[in-house]
Every structure is written in C-alpha cells, then in structure tokens.
Amino acid sequence: MNQDYIKPDAWSIIEEGFEKDRVKSSESLFSIGNGAMGQRANFEEGYSGPTFQGSYIAGVYYPDKTRVGWWKNGYPEYFAKVLNAPNWIGIEVEINGEKLDLARCIEVRKFRRELNMKEGWYHRSFETVLQNGTEVRVDARRFLSLETDELGVIKYEVTPLNKDARVIFRPYVDAGITNEDANWDEKFWEPLETRHSLREAFVVARTFKTHFKVATFMHNTLFRDGKELPVKPLTTQAGDDKICLAYEVAVSRGEKAELQKLGGYTVSMNHAEDKLIAAAQEVIRKAAEKGYETLLDAQKKAWAGIWEMADITIQGDVKAQQGIRFNIFQLNQTYLGKDARLNIGPKGFTGEKYGGSTYWDTEAYCLPFYMSTKNQQVARNLLAYRYNQLDKAIENAEKLGFTGGAALYPMVTMNGEECHNEWEITFEEIHRNGAIAFAIYNYYRFTGDYSYIPEKGLEVLIGIARFWKQRATYSAAKNKYVILGVTGPNEYENNVNNNWYTNYIARWCLEYSAEQVRKVETEYASDYARIKEKTGVKDTEIRQWEEVAGAMYFPYSETHGVYLQQDGFLDKELIRVSDLNGSQRPLNQKWSWDRILRSPYIKQADVLQGFYFFEDHFTREELEKHFDFYEPFTVHESSLSPCVHSIQAALLGRMEQAYEFYLRTSRLDLDDYNKEVKEGCHITSMAGTWMSIVEGFGGMRVKDDVLHFSPKIPEQWEAYSFKINFRGQVLKINVKVSGTEFTLEGETALTVIVNGKQVLVKPGNLVAV
The missing domain is CATH 1.50.10.10 (Glycosyltransferase)
Known part of the structure; x- marks a missing residue:
C-alpha cells in the first residue's frame, strides 16, 4: 500500500497533522534547492526524534575510500560521496526555560507544512504544548534564493498563546557535520576559521582530500510584533567548527517573537580561497539592504519566469497536476543550466544515496526536458x-x-x-x-x-x-x-x-x-x-x-x-x-x-x-x-521504468495503461511506490514524467527537422497543455477532448505535422486541429 498523506493540490505539496514516523519521508518531499545548494526539510529547531539531516552544495564532494571484501584490478579507488554540508539553518528555541522539541512536547496541534511550488518557498506551522505548560504557535518560512544562489532566507516566528513568554533564539552555523552515508565513519570537514559579530557568524571549513573550502554564514535580525529590535547576544558559543549566538525576546501572550536569519555558503569553486568571508559579507550586505519582503518578491518573480516556460497544466485531475508540477519543480531546484561544471544528481539536494552527481540518466532522460524548457x-x-x-x-x-x-x-x-x-x-x-x-x-x-x-x-x-x-x-x-x-x-x-x-x-x-x-x-x-x-x-x-x-x-x-x-x-x-x-x-x-x-x-x-x-x-x-x-515480467522497481512504458503504451493507443504508468512515474515519491522516499527523491526520473506527457500523450517527435504531434488525452483529464522551445520559437500545445490548439511565440511561421497532416502555425494566431 502506498502512502497517501500528501493533500491533493495543484500548486503545493501539503502535509497536515504531525506523525513522527513520516518525518524522514517529509524531509525528502519538502526539500528545497536553487541549483547551487539545497537542503532536506529538517526542522530549524532541535528535534530528538528520528531525522535525516541534510544540506548539500552543488559540486562539493568527498572521495570516500572504496570498501569491498576483496580487491580486483580496475576497481575504482573511491566512492564519491555527496557531502552533507555545514548546517546554516539551525535555530535552537527556548521558551520559558524549556527547549522546543516536537518529539518531546505534550501535544502538537494544527501541524501543517506547505511547499509552494508556484512561488518557491517552504512553510511550516503548528501549535504545541511544552512540558512546562506553555502553549505556543510557531510559523517558519524559508527559501533558497534563485536571484542570489549563495543565499537562503528564514523567517521564524513564535507566539505564546496562554501566557507571557521569554523566548530565546539560538541561531547557529555548524561545520561539525557527518554523513548519513559513509564507508568508514570518517569526518569529511576540517574547520579552519571562525569569525562572529553581534549579528553575524562565519565558519570556514575545508573538505579532507578534495580541499573544497566553504564559508558557511548567518546574519540575524530580531523583531517583536513586526518591529525591529536592537541586537545584542545574551551569550556567544564559539568552538572550532560551530558558532551559536543567543538572543532573548520577551513577549506578552499573543505577541510575536521573530527571528529573520540569512544564511548560505560561499565556495572556493567560485571565489578566491582567502576571500570567502568577504564574499559572504557582500552577500549579506546586499540581502540585508533589500529586506525579507523584497527578497521574497524576487523569489516569486524568478519562479514565475521558470513556470512561464516549463509549466504543464492538467484540467480535471488534481493528483496528476500536482505530480507533474512536483517533478518539474524539483528538476529546476536541482539544475538550472548556469554552470557547465555541474550536473543532475539522481537524488539532487534531497539525500545522499547513489554517491556521485552524474549518471547516464542525464543523457537518457533529462536532456529532452532541458532542451525543450530552457x-x-x-x-x-x-x-x-x-x-x-x-x-x-x-x-x-x-x-x-x-x-x-x-x-x-x-x-x-x-x-x-x-x-x-x-x-x-x-x-x-x-x-x-x-x-x-x-x-x-x-x-x-x-x-x-x-x-x-x-x-x-x-x-x-x-x-x-x-x-x-x-x-x-x-x-x-x-x-x-x-x-x-x-x-x-x-x-x-x-x-x-x-x-x-x-x-x-x-x-x-x-x-x-x-x-x-x-x-x-x-x-x-x-x-x-x-x-x-x-x-x-x-x-x-x-x-x-x-x-x-x-x-x-x-x-x-x-x-x-x-x-x-x-x-x-x-x-x-x-x-x-x-x-x-x-x-x-x-x-x-x-x-x-x-x-x-x-x-x-x-x-x-x-x-x-x-x-x-x-x-x-x-x-x-x-x-x-x-x-x-x-511488460508482464517488469516490476518497475527502478524509477526510470514507468515513463518509458507510459510513452509506449500511449503510442500503442492503450491509454488506460499509459495513464497508470504516468501516475506511477509522476507520484513515485509523493505516494512512495518503492517504499524508499525517506532516502531522498528520484530527481532524474522526474524528467521521464515530463516525457510521459509531452512524448507520450502529446506524441511529440522531431523527424527531418519538423515537429510531429499525435495528441491523445486520458479519459480522466478534461485538457492539458505544455510548451516547447523549438529552435528559438516557443510553441504552446493545448490538448482538449474536442481537439488540439497551437499558438506560437516567435517571429516566423512554423510548420508542424499533426496526426500525419501539415499544419502552419503563425505567430500570435491560434490554430485548432
């Protein structure tokens, strides 16, 4: 039986109600990324229950020595680990002398998380009763900036509900990180330098062996009921690899204590090794000048630009719609094509399994998606x-x-x-x-x-x-x-x-x-x-x-x-x-x-x-x-299997079978078909979901320099649409039960073949077939 706790929604991934046994699965599903870095949806505050902590930086890896029973000539010397990067999101929270920890609270009510795919942010809220009887509401929103891909933003709010509260926020940056997946239980990070001021902290660490240098940074701003407060840390804890600054906010019942935290990484792949902290200070300066609302607006605009080209709409089937958008969203979170040194890892920024960043999946499955939508x-x-x-x-x-x-x-x-x-x-x-x-x-x-x-x-x-x-x-x-x-x-x-x-x-x-x-x-x-x-x-x-x-x-x-x-x-x-x-x-x-x-x-x-x-x-x-x-002998226990079968079933006119395979590929992680989503999402196979619609149901092919279509529609759908960037011209295809419509953004007319017949599509004109 598949999991089914994700609420159907066209633009968001939503979980309601707190269940400890699905925390790891949700950490994968609600992951965020911006092509340069990413993280699992770990709680900002401490959590003593089972969790898989994970933050990742694109291109940063560790060559973990191969572990085999016996050696054979030609064995690779190492297994490349996708590295768990230093943690910048952490915020320990203390309320009236007690640490906030959902694993230990007396009660957790109204727990809700949302990954808003349209606008590119992750939000979590809940009410809880601590062991000391204090009832609070927590709202936490975070996003990784597409505009400045070294920057992440967190807004964390605590509102006491039944009494006044002394809230202490302890934001930290921590390079004392270990991998969930390690052959020899080695440490992968060597701390080099720490630096801090009243609101900022920097930890510079270097990977052993590969010698990537990373400055992990944070910048903190405090508010009470929306009004900024002067910042003076109560205490500062600074070790070799971790800095924690503690801030106190006294709030009356119903008032909000708020911490806004900017954080992220500057990396030696992109900056001089001795200028990493200076580069981080510049990222902070620019972001702090803009402020939270401006940064969030820029995030919404950047995602609107991606969706303008990449979106696939489905009418009449919200679970199918949610599935395809989740896949497109995760692909864009993982790789945006800006840096030719990077590639599309099979888990993206959602987990560590399958060490390495590049498989044949990129060429076989991902290339068509990026060719058509970028x-x-x-x-x-x-x-x-x-x-x-x-x-x-x-x-x-x-x-x-x-x-x-x-x-x-x-x-x-x-x-x-x-x-x-x-x-x-x-x-x-x-x-x-x-x-x-x-x-x-x-x-x-x-x-x-x-x-x-x-x-x-x-x-x-x-x-x-x-x-x-x-x-x-x-x-x-x-x-x-x-x-x-x-x-x-x-x-x-x-x-x-x-x-x-x-x-x-x-x-x-x-x-x-x-x-x-x-x-x-x-x-x-x-x-x-x-x-x-x-x-x-x-x-x-x-x-x-x-x-x-x-x-x-x-x-x-x-x-x-x-x-x-x-x-x-x-x-x-x-x-x-x-x-x-x-x-x-x-x-x-x-x-x-x-x-x-x-x-x-x-x-x-x-x-x-x-x-x-x-x-x-x-x-x-x-x-x-x-x-x-x-097909009768195929168990589809690889994420790369259902999409190929969906495309071929559609070609053979077996639409019920094609639809079933599509649903399986699009909701592979959301419904956890293979019982392994807690390890991370199947990013590269998500491109196959896009192919299932465009090449499967839409029947798109390129033959002799001409686009061909043979559109079909599952009976569960009323309509669907997608766009193709073909040789500098953007063609929109809208498939309905009654027929197919084509519109063209470009300078010159485009000839396409639809069900074997030539159709001329002129810019700005809608052509119905």
Whole structure:
C-alpha cells in the first residue's frame, strides 16, 4: 500500500497533522534547492526524534575510500560521496526555560507544512504544548534564493498563546557535520576559521582530500510584533567548527517573537580561497539592504519566469497536476543550466544515496526536458560536461585494459573518474557509453545545431566507437560479433552475454560515429584536421567499426517472434509479475540477490528502452509484440521504468495503461511506490514524467527537422497543455477532448505535422486541429 498523506493540490505539496514516523519521508518531499545548494526539510529547531539531516552544495564532494571484501584490478579507488554540508539553518528555541522539541512536547496541534511550488518557498506551522505548560504557535518560512544562489532566507516566528513568554533564539552555523552515508565513519570537514559579530557568524571549513573550502554564514535580525529590535547576544558559543549566538525576546501572550536569519555558503569553486568571508559579507550586505519582503518578491518573480516556460497544466485531475508540477519543480531546484561544471544528481539536494552527481540518466532522460524548457545553451552545457571529461573517460577505459584512445564514460562520477564500486554495475553496465553518444545525436536532431559535433562531439564519438570496437568479440561459432559479460539497464540481470539493448546501442554508436567522421571530414575540413591530429583517427579504423556493426549478433526467439533480452532468457521460469504474491514486493527488499538473478523479473525497461530510443527502426507491430512479451515480467522497481512504458503504451493507443504508468512515474515519491522516499527523491526520473506527457500523450517527435504531434488525452483529464522551445520559437500545445490548439511565440511561421497532416502555425494566431 502506498502512502497517501500528501493533500491533493495543484500548486503545493501539503502535509497536515504531525506523525513522527513520516518525518524522514517529509524531509525528502519538502526539500528545497536553487541549483547551487539545497537542503532536506529538517526542522530549524532541535528535534530528538528520528531525522535525516541534510544540506548539500552543488559540486562539493568527498572521495570516500572504496570498501569491498576483496580487491580486483580496475576497481575504482573511491566512492564519491555527496557531502552533507555545514548546517546554516539551525535555530535552537527556548521558551520559558524549556527547549522546543516536537518529539518531546505534550501535544502538537494544527501541524501543517506547505511547499509552494508556484512561488518557491517552504512553510511550516503548528501549535504545541511544552512540558512546562506553555502553549505556543510557531510559523517558519524559508527559501533558497534563485536571484542570489549563495543565499537562503528564514523567517521564524513564535507566539505564546496562554501566557507571557521569554523566548530565546539560538541561531547557529555548524561545520561539525557527518554523513548519513559513509564507508568508514570518517569526518569529511576540517574547520579552519571562525569569525562572529553581534549579528553575524562565519565558519570556514575545508573538505579532507578534495580541499573544497566553504564559508558557511548567518546574519540575524530580531523583531517583536513586526518591529525591529536592537541586537545584542545574551551569550556567544564559539568552538572550532560551530558558532551559536543567543538572543532573548520577551513577549506578552499573543505577541510575536521573530527571528529573520540569512544564511548560505560561499565556495572556493567560485571565489578566491582567502576571500570567502568577504564574499559572504557582500552577500549579506546586499540581502540585508533589500529586506525579507523584497527578497521574497524576487523569489516569486524568478519562479514565475521558470513556470512561464516549463509549466504543464492538467484540467480535471488534481493528483496528476500536482505530480507533474512536483517533478518539474524539483528538476529546476536541482539544475538550472548556469554552470557547465555541474550536473543532475539522481537524488539532487534531497539525500545522499547513489554517491556521485552524474549518471547516464542525464543523457537518457533529462536532456529532452532541458532542451525543450530552457534555451539550447543549457542542453549544450550538459553535453560539454562530458566533453570536458573525455580524458578521464579514456583513463577509465585504460584501467580496464582498453587502448588507443578508447573511452568508457563512468557509471557514476563527480569529476569524470569512475567512482562506483559494485563490480556488476561499474564494469558491466557499459550501455551508459551509448547514452552519451545518443545525447549528441538527440541534441542535433532537436536543435538543428550541428556545430557541437565538429567542435567537441566528434572526439567523444571517436572515443566511444573505439571502446565498442574493442569490447565486441568475434565468435567463430556464430560468425558474428558478440558482447560478453554485461549488465543491461535491467540490473536484475548481471554478467549476461549479449544483452540485446547493449548490443543494439553499440552497433548504432559504431555506425553513427563512422557517419559523423565522414561528414566532418567532407564539410568541416579545418575541424577534421585538428581532430585527426589529436585522435589519430584513420579510414581503416572507421571501416573496422562498420565491419563490427554490420556483423553484430542479436539473440532472437523464432517461437515468440521477439528479440531476447539476452542469451538464455527463455531458460528462466517465466512466471508473470501478476502471478506473484504482493507480499513479495519490492523484490529488492524481500528476495536474495541470488533469487532475483535467476528470476525473469525486469527492474526497468531494457529491450523496450532500445525500442524507445530507436522507435523509427521498428514497426508498430514489432513494438506491440515486444511490449506484450516483456511488460508482464517488469516490476518497475527502478524509477526510470514507468515513463518509458507510459510513452509506449500511449503510442500503442492503450491509454488506460499509459495513464497508470504516468501516475506511477509522476507520484513515485509523493505516494512512495518503492517504499524508499525517506532516502531522498528520484530527481532524474522526474524528467521521464515530463516525457510521459509531452512524448507520450502529446506524441511529440522531431523527424527531418519538423515537429510531429499525435495528441491523445486520458479519459480522466478534461485538457492539458505544455510548451516547447523549438529552435528559438516557443510553441504552446493545448490538448482538449474536442481537439488540439497551437499558438506560437516567435517571429516566423512554423510548420508542424499533426496526426500525419501539415499544419502552419503563425505567430500570435491560434490554430485548432
């Protein structure tokens, strides 16, 4: 049974009522971020119940030494930890001599939290009775500024309800932080310097090994019933890694004691190491001059600008509407495309699981969202991130015995080095190389910007093609090239031979890379000369790629008329998921790994992932046959699975099934389908939710430089709309039961194909189809 305590609301995530056993889940769901930093929705005041403290800074990580039972050649030296950063949000609160702690209060009433996605803020309020009998109301609102991405803002109010109160606020900054997820229980932060004044405090700390330096700062302002008070700390506690300033406000019953706290981080990635406190003081100065209301207004405007382009509206189904907006909101909180050094981590700023900031998820699932809802430079930054790490990809391949500039992109990375230490994934899930190449193709297909390939992309394609050429083995018995010992996207199958998806994308990469080398040689002579000088690519080598591609082996069942997921798939006991006892799910929490590997159960779309990428290589009948064969064995225990199935079910006209998969992908975290949301949200799969609507229900495709649509609508909806930024023109699509409307923002008319027919859309004119 899924959780269902989140109130349905079109623009907000709302929880009502305080339950200790869902605190960790809510800390994930109500997380906030601004692309540069983020945090779980931990209480500002102390909480002695079970909690997962988490603040994170984009790009800051720690190389935790790999922990394995025994070492094998090629193992990554470390597992990159997403670092729990110093805490700036903390405010201990004392009321009439007793600390506020919801785990210990006599009663908690009217508890409510709201994550307002439209305006980009998080609010929590409650009434409580302390052990000393004092009744209070607390209101706390916070946001992370999009305008100044080093800044966070908190407004914390305490109102005594039954008696006068002496309220002491103890705001602090604390670098004495440990990770929830650590291999050796090491400390990751080394304190270097502390500094404080009447209202400000700074702690400078450095990560061990990676030596990122961070100044964590705060600035405090006090109010009584809205009137600012002079600031003089009662006490100051200053240690090596923590500074706490204590302020007293005496309030009568019904009066408000209020602390406004500015906080955040300045980081050595962006400032000179000896100027971090000065940079923080400048952030504080500018923010304090503006004041809370001006900062909040700027936040609302910034989010309005994002929603203007990225919003998807759904009429008649509030849970579906809430789901898609939650997904779009979290994607924008995680990555805004401003910094090509950053990427989209699978947990974003909501948790520490899956160390590392970059998976193949970015290229396979996130790129289409950012291409369509931002400008093309954002998508280009995502591609440039991989180009900038090409040398490391070549190093990764060399560690495994590959030569001659072959490149293997990492399964998990922070800086281009492989930093994931499960051998069956690290060494065998090599299909990720294909997604990197596919993203280059997908970017050109969507934007029409070929310049990326001669400038940067071709070098990446050459490295990837060299890898596939060496990774394939000629089988004399089959007179074909085979790829042995791999794990496909379906991680419930390890160390298999001839995973169909892996073989298929390898063949495609070899053919596509050869085609691009020849095109650049013919049409971009100076770029080709530079690339040839750098890589040593030769015509004989390209012919070898084509030879391997032309003789690639694909397992196939004549009996079933389908490609087999891998050699030996039909040797399994083919019991459908529908015949499994529900108490056995999720398998990864109930079954041994041995049992999972011998079962036919598919964690996520595998063969069907190939049919999604290469849809135009197959007939609709072939898709239907493969969908009907594989979906009944798919448990969807990867967050990346339901969206692909939703898109394909919509293509096959199975709208009820498409809708069910959409709801599952859009509310995966809100309803906690996989019983793991307390560890953080599934950020990268959220882009798949967007694809489920735009590519699934909307049927959007780009073919021969033209946008195609085949709109369908679930019977649960009255209408839905979305926008696409296509080659500098913004097209709005509004799908109703009665038909589809197109409007265009741009200078020139745009031809689109709707259900196979040409439609001309002129700027400012609404066209109904």
